[in-house]
Amino acid sequence: MAGKIIIGVTGAPVSRRAVDWAVTRAAQRRQAVELVSVVGGAVGAVGEAEVLGAAQTATQRLLDGEAARVADAGVPVTTRVESGNPVTKLIEAAADAALLVIGSDYRGPGTGPARGVHGIRIAAGAKCPVVVVPDRDLGEGMGIVVGIDGSEVSEHAIEFAAAEADRLGEPLIAVNVWTPVHTPRNAMEVYPDLYLANMQSTAEEVLALSVAGLSSRYPDLRIVRRVERGHPSQVLAGIAADARMVVVGTHGRGALARFLLGSISQELLSHLPTITAVVR
Incomplete structure (x- = not known):
């Protein structure tokens, strides 16, 4: 499969599992990866620009850290910070990708209504295959x-x-x-x-x-x-x-x-x- 693998990155532990899985696959298939993280979009609140700027800076540090962590895999890695709705932005980022990989936001039974909703919405909208990695040792x-x-x-x-x-x-x-x-x-x-x-x-x-x-x-x-x-x-x-x-x-x-x-x-x-x- 030619093309780039897009990886949705957050600060959650499951995000590392997703990055590791995707980078291993990319190394075996000689693909490049792009680490994409999304911060909240603007809503027009006073002082918002400063908050968003700080969030984007922190997010870029997160991506740089992940890129450095997997550097030894020998896979070409780029990073991108987006602002807006995470589901929409990841779908857009993967418009021309070979694969989109994300960590699950599923929290298990009995822990509230958000049972992997991001994974479901992204899989429904993405044009490429979507891989969702669970937050547990498999x-x-x-x-x-x-x-x-x-x-x-x-x-x-x-x-x-x-x-x-x-x-x-x-x-x-x-x-x-x-x-x-x-x-x-x-x-x-x-x-x-x-x-x-x-x-x-x-x-x-x-x-x-x-x-x-x-x-x-x-x-x-x-x-x-x-x-x-x-x-x-x-x-x-x-x-x-x-x-x-x-x-x-x-x-x-x-x-x-x-x-x-x-x-x-x-x-x-x-x-x-x-x-x-x-x-x-």
């Missing part, structure tokens, strides 16, 4: 999980995930989750065996077609196919909890694309079982 996860549904966006997610798996020498875990049709009078979820068998068979066929051709492009890639019954986001989160990354597509369309995100990708970003990539 341990020794294995495999790159990708959610598959047969759509065009899903194909983009598969290609991104396959390239990551090949780069890392990890297996690609391709997952297609099917859910029986819900009917109000079927609270016990009793379905004919033939219907369930057909759903399973169709999902297996979609999965097989989706990964066909990967072996020719990535001859050393090991592909693990999984077809599961259940709710897609729950199943993917469960599998991804033991993986290095999970990759899903976003289904935003048309003029409202920047405000819309598919329910599966949104729910994964709301819980972050591991490093999560959303691909348009």
Whole structure:
């Protein structure tokens, strides 16, 4: 993947995790990175210019420190300080980027309403793939999980995930989750065996077609196919909890694309079982 990686930088500890992950990837793929940090925009208050100036100076010091910290990686690093809304400014900064990487603002269950909202909004609006790094030690996860549904966006997610798996020498875990049709009078979820068998068979066929051709492009890639019954986001989160990354597509369309995100990708970003990539 050619092009620059944009990294959203804040003073939070998770920001360092995001920088480290992105710089490591950039070094392996010979990409440049740009560290971008955003301070609040002007609202017209008395004395505001002095406050903003001080904030921008402090923010530039933060970026300079991060650039110095990763200098030994041998990756070209530039920095940029922006003023305004963080979501909007990061989306704009990544308009021509190959990848946008941010640390999560998710604070875990029971800690208020802001459950990774910045990551969700940025993933919905960015033109490039967005990677969100959780604020915790991920341990020794294995495999790159990708959610598959047969759509065009899903194909983009598969290609991104396959390239990551090949780069890392990890297996690609391709997952297609099917859910029986819900009917109000079927609270016990009793379905004919033939219907369930057909759903399973169709999902297996979609999965097989989706990964066909990967072996020719990535001859050393090991592909693990999984077809599961259940709710897609729950199943993917469960599998991804033991993986290095999970990759899903976003289904935003048309003029409202920047405000819309598919329910599966949104729910994964709301819980972050591991490093999560959303691909348009």
